[in-house]
Amino acid sequence: MERVERNYDRESQDALGHKYAYTFDLDVMHPLMLRSFEPFFNAGSVLELGSFRGDFTRRLAARFTDITCVEASAEAVAAARVALGDKQVRFVQATFDTVSLGRTFDNIVLTHVLEHLDDPVGVLTRVNREWLSESGRLFLVCPNANAASRQIAVRMGLITHNAAVTPAEQEHGHRFTYSLDTLECHARAAGLTPVHRSGIFFKALANFQWDRLLLTDIISPEYLEGCYQLGHVYPDLCASIFLLCAKGAR
Numbered sequence: 001m002e003r004v005e006r007n008y009d010r011e012s013q014d015a016l017g018h019k020y021a022y023t024f025d026l027d028v029m030h031p032l033m034l035r036s037f038e039p040f041f042n043a044g045s046v047l048e049l050g051s052f053r054g055d056f057t058r059r060l061a062a063r064f065t066d067i068t069c070v071e072a073s074a075e076a077v078a079a080a081r082v083a084l085g086d087k088q089v090r091f092v093q094a095t096f097d098t099v100s101l102g103r104t105f106d107n108i109v110l111t112h113v114l115e116h117l118d119d120p121v122g123v124l125t126r127v128n129r130e131w132l133s134e135s136g137r138l139f140l141v142c143p144n145a146n147a148a149s150r151q152i153a154v155r156m157g158l159i160t161h162n163a164a165v166t167p168a169e170q171e172h173g174h175r176f177t178y179s180l181d182t183l184e185c186h187a188r189a190a191g192l193t194p195v196h197r198s199g200i201f202f203k204a205l206a207n208f209q210w211d212r213l214l215l216t217d218i219i220s221p222e223y224l225e226g227c228y229q230l231g232h233v234y235p236d237l238c239a240s241i242f243l244l245c246a247k248g249a250r
Helices: 008-016 023-040 055-061 074-084 120-131 148-155 167-171 180-189 207-213 221-233
Strands: 045-049 066-071 089-093 105-111 132-143 193-202 238-246
Touching: 023 055, 023 105, 023 132, 023 193, 023 207, 023 221, 023 238, 045 055, 045 120, 055 066, 055 074, 055 105, 066 074, 074 089, 105 120, 120 132, 120 180, 132 180, 180 193, 180 238, 193 221
Parallel strands: 045 066, 045 105, 066 089, 105 132
Antiparallel strands: 132 238, 193 238
16 A cells, blocks of 8 residues: 555544544443453553543553553644543654654553554564563454444445445545454464454444434443344454454564
């Protein structure tokens, strides 16, 4: 893919606009991501790559006291500092290909970030070689190309194929649309060792549809729990895919 100049502050502002709705992501998916991670967390430190405005960081801060966040958007970092402060979280405003951290981490988290990167394998290679401790774990979550909602959109003629990057997604900064096999392929190409893969939340509706439903009494907590549990049965049809990796050979 041809590398183009990125305006990370503009992409950050786009994320706050109406092109992408975030109630489903923040209120439903974030707690379920953390729930999926918890059995695999190591004690110790966390590196969050692509922390945006600190929404998921806040959830990590309830569990960890040694957190480093790297975010390319200066505006997003400033907002996260205001929201979370500097005592528990170290914020670094830099791109992943240029940042120098000078240490390793027991846990590294990328949630809905890898699909935004121009060189995902290069960044994952840095994770493996420089930042992941010998016993560390990498937690990768990406939107799923094969989500039932996305496959419905293909058959409606709204997108050309499951893994397409739509114009709206591209404007938002997306570069890839991953499935479990392509996500694992990139992880292995970076030298990482996948140790667990699953899906998070069976999803047959688009995010904007979920956002509208969540404002009603149609969706109960029991229904959300059912979709989460069903995601373990049908990971390839989930809203997001989760790949857990260990450090591989250098």
